[in-house]
Amino acid sequence: MQDEKLIIAGKAYNSRLLVGTGKYKDMDETRDAIEASGAEIVTVAIRRTNIGQNADEPNLLDVISPDKYTILPNTAGCYTAKDAVRTCQLARELLDGHDLVKLEVLGDQKTLYPNMVDTIEAAELLIKDGFKVMVYTSDDPIIAKRLEEMGCVAVMPLAGLIGSGLGICNPHNIRLILENANVPILVDAGVGTASDAAIAMELGCDAVLMNTAIAGAQKPVLMASAMKKAIEAGRESFLAGRMPKKAYASASSPIDGTFF
Amino acid sequence: MDIFVNGESRQVQDSCSVQQLLEEMDLSGQRLALEVNEEIVPKSRHSEYCFNPGDKVEIVNAIGGG
Numbered sequence: 066m067q068d069e070k071l072i073i074a075g076k077a078y079n080s081r082l083l084v085g086t087g088k089y090k091d092m093d094e095t096r097d098a099i100e101a102s103g104a105e106i107v108t109v110a111i112r113r114t115n116i117g118q119n120a121d122e123p124n125l126l127d128v129i130s131p132d133k134y135t136i137l138p139n140t141a142g143c144y145t146a147k148d149a150v151r152t153c154q155l156a157r158e159l160l161d162g163h164d165l166v167k168l169e170v171l172g173d174q175k176t177l178y179p180n181m182v183d184t185i186e187a188a189e190l191l192i193k194d195g196f197k198v199m200v201y202t203s204d205d206p207i208i209a210k211r212l213e214e215m216g217c218v219a220v221m222p223l224a225g226l227i228g229s230g231l232g233i234c235n236p237h238n239i240r241l242i243l244e245n246a247n248v249p250i251l252v253d254a255g256v257g258t259a260s261d262a263a264i265a266m267e268l269g270c271d272a273v274l275m276n277t278a279i280a281g282a283q284k285p286v287l288m289a290s291a292m293k294k295a296i297e298a299g300r301e302s303f304l305a306g307r308m309p310k311k312a313y314a315s316a317s318s319p320i321d322g323t324f325f
Numbered sequence: 326m327d328i329f330v331n332g333e334s335r336q337v338q339d340s341c342s343v344q345q346l347l348e349e350m351d352l353s354g355q356r357l358a359l360e361v362n363e364e365i366v367p368k369s370r371h372s373e374y375c376f377n378p379g380d381k382v383e384i385v386n387a388i389g390g391g
């Protein structure tokens with residue numbers, strides 16, 4: 066069955082898996098894992114250039130080329146709307162006017178839970194400034210709807226805390242967000258293993274964004290491949306529509322025609 | 326005169342341009358973004374933009390992140 070493509074900010078994608086580039090052992094592992102994941106949208110962080118670094122050290126954007134991937138700069142590490150907006154503006158300059166960004170404004174260091182007051186403030190400023198904002202949010206369906214109405218191009222509720230690998234902690238809220246959505250809804254954060262990714266897709270999410278679940282696996286490249294399959298399996302399962310759950314058994318073989 | 330580059334004090338010639346600084350730092354031609362006192366200086370203006378004493382310069386690039 067030919068699935069419809071994922072459309073984000075007017076661009077169509079075949080892959081419904083978005084991946085980060087953090088926490089890998091080296092650039093080779095980064096490149097191999099991202100290749101194995103089949104992802105077409107790849108997140109990066111914006112940080113000070115390491116002055117005096119080894120000139121031979123490869124640049125991330127040489128390994129993950131903007132010609133091949135849609136680069137999604139994030140505002141990770143920002144705790145205020147001001148810092149997030151400034152980061153996005155630097156990212157746009159860095160990427161020659163590319164204006165798709167992942168907005169995240171964090172609340173505290175222990176939970177990295179999103180600060181939704183500053184997230185909304187930053188989203189307003191960024192949208193006014195012409196950015197296409199994919200926004201990391203709490204799993205509050207009212208906030209999620211508000212972000213959509215403001216003009217965010219994708220809304221990305223957490224399924225669990227960033228880097229926690231706890232899985233889809235509150236599928237009921239994700240479902241509530243999905244029921245009312247008119248923009249792509251992506252689970253961002255919380256996925257720990259392939260079955261978590263499949264569950265997110267079975268709920269009806271349009272895509273999943275993950276980093277640590279792949280980079281933190283014992284064999285990241287193999288896990289990237291597993292995630293690719295889980296996303297595809299979960300999506301097909303969602304489209305197929307699961308059987309209803311029953312309290313008692315229902316024989317799969319005919320009862321008639323037995324010879325015993 | 327002294328300016329601050331990524332938080333560190335650095336001595337540059339008077340009327341040093343962004344382009345001259347990047348060349349001194351072996352960063353010329355690299356993929357980066359630069360701001361002075363929290364205002365972006367676009368690539369198209371790197372040759373003409375000259376620093377003032379005490380300017381706070383930030384030079385950033387993309388690194389791994391989720």
